[in-house]
Amino acid sequence: MSLDPAELARIRTQLATLSRLEYDADARAGDPPRLGPDAWRGPAFQAYDLVADLLADDLRSIASDVGKAHALARMEMARGLA
Amino acid sequence: MVSPDPSLVVRMPGEVFVATDELLAHLPLLAELADDLEHDAHRLGLLSLDYPLGPLRKALDECERRTFDAADTVRRLRAGIITAELGYAQAERTAIALVDVASNWATAVFAPWLGPLALPPLVVGGAMVASDQDRRAAVTSWILDHPEAITSPEFSALVRRVVTGADDAILGRIVPPWVLMLLGDHGLGLLGVGTTAAVVTGVSARLGARVLNETPVSVERVGSTVGTAPPAGAAERLARVPEEKQVRIERYSAPGEEDRFIVYVAPTQSFSPVAGEEPWDLTSNIVGVGGLSSGSIRATEQAMAEAGIGPESPVVLVGYSQGGIVTDAITGSGRWNVKGLETYGDPGGTIALPDGVRGVAVRHSDDFVVATGGPQPPVDRVIVERRAFPEGSAIPTDKPVPAHQKDAYAETARRIDDAASPAIRGELAYLDAFARDYSGREAAEVTTFEYRAERVSGSSSGVGR
Numbered sequence: 001m002s003l004d005p006a007e008l009a010r011i012r013t014q015l016a017t018l019s020r021l022e023y024d025a026d027a028r029a030g031d032p033p034r035l036g037p038d039a040w041r042g043p044a045f046q047a048y049d050l051v052a053d054l055l056a057d058d059l060r061s062i063a064s065d066v067g068k069a070h071a072l073a074r075m076e077m078a079r080g081l082a
Numbered sequence: 083m084v085s086p087d088p089s090l091v092v093r094m095p096g097e098v099f100v101a102t103d104e105l106l107a108h109l110p111l112l113a114e115l116a117d118d119l120e121h122d123a124h125r126l127g128l129l130s131l132d133y134p135l136g137p138l139r140k141a142l143d144e145c146e147r148r149t150f151d152a153a154d155t156v157r158r159l160r161a162g163i164i165t166a167e168l169g170y171a172q173a174e175r176t177a178i179a180l181v182d183v184a185s186n187w188a189t190a191v192f193a194p195w196l197g198p199l200a201l202p203p204l205v206v207g208g209a210m211v212a213s214d215q216d217r218r219a220a221v222t223s224w225i226l227d228h229p230e231a232i233t234s235p236e237f238s239a240l241v242r243r244v245v246t247g248a249d250d251a252i253l254g255r256i257v258p259p260w261v262l263m264l265l266g267d268h269g270l271g272l273l274g275v276g277t278t279a280a281v282v283t284g285v286s287a288r289l290g291a292r293v294l295n296e297t298p299v300s301v302e303r304v305g306s307t308v309g310t311a312p313p314a315g316a317a318e319r320l321a322r323v324p325e326e327k328q329v330r331i332e333r334y335s336a337p338g339e340e341d342r343f344i345v346y347v348a349p350t351q352s353f354s355p356v357a358g359e360e361p362w363d364l365t366s367n368i369v370g371v372g373g374l375s376s377g378s379i380r381a382t383e384q385a386m387a388e389a390g391i392g393p394e395s396p397v398v399l400v401g402y403s404q405g406g407i408v409t410d411a412i413t414g415s416g417r418w419n420v421k422g423l424e425t426y427g428d429p430g431g432t433i434a435l436p437d438g439v440r441g442v443a444v445r446h447s448d449d450f451v452v453a454t455g456g457p458q459p460p461v462d463r464v465i466v467e468r469r470a471f472p473e474g475s476a477i478p479t480d481k482p483v484p485a486h487q488k489d490a491y492a493e494t495a496r497r498i499d500d501a502a503s504p505a506i507r508g509e510l511a512y513l514d515a516f517a518r519d520y521s522g523r524e525a526a527e528v529t530t531f532e533y534r535a536e537r538v539s540g541s542s543s544g545v546g547r
Binding site for chain 2: 025036052065
């Protein structure tokens, strides 16, 4: 089955958007927000560190999920072009 | 290179929020991250609508939901940091105030036994200096050999409490403690370091003593050059603060614009309590802290007038040590159009300033000279604090009061120039722009004047004249 050129262009744009979203999610996962203990005057560092750890896990997991969605979209496009 | 610095503690205007430069620089990054996550979550949601119901759309919807959740977590994390630091700053202020109140109360209650110890340390020290050269040499030698004894935040806090309680110890002999509490720093604020300094110098003047006795001053222009580049950053401004030529004034002129000026004021040149020829002396220190018109303040104002600075001329003042007292007093006088104030190791923090004066006040938490000015009230400037010699670091033994030395403040100024928090960067940009706005223009000119002042011997001005 072949797609008409307009439909193909639309799918390519969607893939490009997903690719960009995956790139940004990867970048955030690779550099999660983090403050060392020296940056704190009060005793809040440990609570912050706990939340920062959970956030870093979330960002990694989101990056992975966006990557999977991107792969799925590519697969669907390939199926449509076949 | 800009980089967050955990060693710099930044007190925002009004001291409502106090945090390290690193933490303050982190807050906008979190806000930006939350915005970016929300933006991407919206894009994921829109993208999802382009696909038919099925596994891909479900996957994209799940990504959208989790990205929104992450943005929410980041916003709550940021709010939590602010709440925690606000709470810590409040708890810190409360704890200090309680200790101060207890200390003042105890001083007032035990005043009858504390009388001889009650005079401000500077005055006692000054009397020692005046009376006994050998003792002076012994004290200097001991201080040089044991810099760790006087170089810590704890010692600075002790000095602050002693100078604050000095008036309580004297007056506690004649009035009940509760009256002192009502009138003191934590009550109506009518008594305090300034009052003590004013009384001491006033009594000295009335007795006709040569110690701490103010005199008239004369000022002479001793240098003039054209073509100086404007200073960029805190370190360059501090480096321009003069020594022997006590006042340096830079005039920035541009066609069609009002002249602007930067005035740099020197630190103490003589620690003798007996007024000699040098106006930047101990007398000016104590008179200045007392909120009165010291020789160095009058000399600087004379130099400013001689350089062509009028009441409406925009001025930025830069002072180190006694220069800080002078610049605070000139700003507080309301006679000049002060647009910015930058001080280093300034014991004049109790001098009242008009609202809205921008700039930075740089202090070392282990510099007890700053503490001799007493408790520093909140101001509209950004206050940057740093411990010059953190625990375990080597403290120089070749100079007295290492944390007050200009080279220690020069290191802090360099760190300030590299600081990342918006609060510091904003003030630096403001102060830099003051001079640079003109210097880039066609036919702009920078002229530097240097001034030397002397006390006029054989006469007494009386305090406050």
